[in-house]
Amino acid sequence: MTGRLDIPGFRPFHAHVASREKISESFVRIVFASPEFSRLGTDGCDQRIKILFPLPGGRWGDPHLFDPESVAQGMWYQQWKALDNDDRNPVRTYTIRKADPENGEMTVEFVSHSNPGPAGTFAQQCRIGDEVVIIGPDASSRHSDLGIDFRPGPSRHLLLMGDETAVPAISSILEHLHDSAWQGSGLALTEVPRKSDFRTLRMPSHFRMYQTATDGHKGASLLERLKTLAASGAAGFTPDRDQTGERIADVEDLSDADFLWEVPPQGPDDGLYAWVAGEASMVRSLRRFLVGNLGLDRHRIAFMGYYREGKREI
Ligand SMILES: Cc1cc2nc3c(=O)[nH]c(=O)nc-3n(C[C@H](O)[C@H](O)[C@H](O)COP(=O)(O)OP(=O)(O)OC[C@H]3O[C@@H](n4cnc5c(N)ncnc54)[C@H](O)[C@@H]3O)c2cc1C
Structure with missing residues (x-):
């Protein structure tokens, strides 16, 4: 417009x-x-x-x-x-x-x-x-993209992860990337309550999607899948730093927060940009692994832990 x-x-x-x-x-x-x-x-x-x-x-x-x-x-x-x-x-x-x-x-x-x-x-x-x-x-406003947190910038390698509440967003992101002929590769990892919730989506050809069903403990299957992919080297995660020193503070500073909302303005370079959303304690454990164990810079990852089992939104 x-x-x-x-x-x-x-x-x-x-x-x-x-x-x-x-x-x-x-x-x-x-x-x-x-x-x-x-x-x-x-x-x-x-x-x-x-x-x-x-x-x-x-x-x-x-x-x-x-x-x-x-x-x-x-x-x-x-x-x-x-x-x-x-x-x-x-x-x-x-x-x-x-x-x-x-x-x-x-x-x-x-x-x-x-x-x-x-x-x-x-x-x-x-x-x-x-x-x-x-x-x-509001399409008439030049600020209509206000509520968009997926901002990969120049990144050409994406990781999208989320539980069932993030599946609509991940579906929409994948279709947007496909329809805009985005060139790059990526992984989408989702966890849904049941296998019957698995879906087929339009996505770029160099994207792989892994869907898991909750095994009674929210986020566990996502974390396991992420660990397996990281261990196999197939995910192509390149550490931004070694796993000592300051990363400990990076990982632990948010450990007591109820919710976790940490969204960089955009992906910093053409390397990895990750988008992780869903239940807060699940997002926190994924954050520990990505930042703490894999040594990824948290400024290349949008973390959105926006609801907490047992707590109402407002
Ligand atoms: C940016 C953003 C985008 C979102 N997009 C979607 C979306 O497209 N589709 C969608 O379904 N949700 C989405 N959500 C999540 C949705 O806002 C919450 O699930 C919301 O709390 C549901 O409201 P409610 O009134 O049913 O439950 P509430 O009154 O908020 O909570 C009642 C109880 O249910 C628990 N609860 C809430 N959601 C879940 C859940 N999914 N599984 C298990 N327990 C739950 C709460 O912890 C609480 O104990 C999004 C949230 C955010 C922040």
């Missing part, structure tokens, strides 16, 4: 459920529709959004959410925080699986997890026509 404006990158879109499909045992694909999506950003990759879910009775707590001034100033979050608890619509973070402004649609893939909060419950129970408010990228 030409002539993009210096306005907030995200805006609220009032949308409704157009279709709901269980695509595998653990995933539900929902297509949301809205005439407002004609100005939905399409920067793609791991573009995150916020979804506000209705309060009981289908209520929306913020009467000023769509006031033109509030939209123009990007005030939704400050307004949401200022509300009484009872008036705050539950909000959760998701990834755009497909943005289709021409048809006024956006697709999101929801994990059906065993301890669902408002988002998981909505995904399991929603009907055609049910409403949500999506805080998503």
Whole structure:
């Protein structure tokens, strides 16, 4: 889009459920529709959004959410925080699986997890026509790529790793790389609850994808697969430094944090760039191995440990 404006990158879109499909045992694909999506950003990759879910009775707590001034100033979050608890619509973070402004649609893939909060419950129970408010990228803004953390820069060797919540983002990244004729090689490692959740994706020809099913301990199969690939030399990991000294501090400084969000501005060179997302303790153990054991510089890796088993998002 030409002539993009210096306005907030995200805006609220009032949308409704157009279709709901269980695509595998653990995933539900929902297509949301809205005439407002004609100005939905399409920067793609791991573009995150916020979804506000209705309060009981289908209520929306913020009467000023769509006031033109509030939209123009990007005030939704400050307004949401200022509300009484009872008036705050539950909000959760998701990834755009497909943005289709021409048809006024956006697709999101929801994990059906065993301890669902408002988002998981909505995904399991929603009907055609049910409403949500999506805080998503505004194509009119020059900041519409705000919620994108996959920034490989000049890298020509990629590693993508994640649990089931990261599968929509990894799927979208792989398709984006394929469709943009990206030249390079890479590995995608995903862990999903069941083998029946494995999927076939469009990806660049020099990419290999390994899918594992959780073996009761989240992240264990991913870590094992990573160790095997590293030991075989097939992954082509080149240490940035030897495994002594400062790396200990690098690895341990975040060990007590609940969540882990450490995202470099972009890949620093044409070597490895890695993107790792999912449950926080799983991401932390992958970080220990990549930075601590393999000696990779953490500035070439985006770590996003964004939920914690047993803790609600907000
Ligand atoms: C940038 C980003 C992008 C994301 N993209 C997606 C996406 O495209 N699809 C997707 O499904 N999720 C995605 N997530 C994860 C999603 O936001 C969380 O899973 C969210 O907590 C689900 O909300 P809920 O209301 O169902 O559960 P909450 O009320 O937040 O939590 C209820 C309980 O469920 C647990 N829990 C939450 N998620 C899971 C899970 N997957 N498995 C097991 N236990 C869980 C919590 O720890 C808590 O104990 C993304 C998160 C981030 C930060």
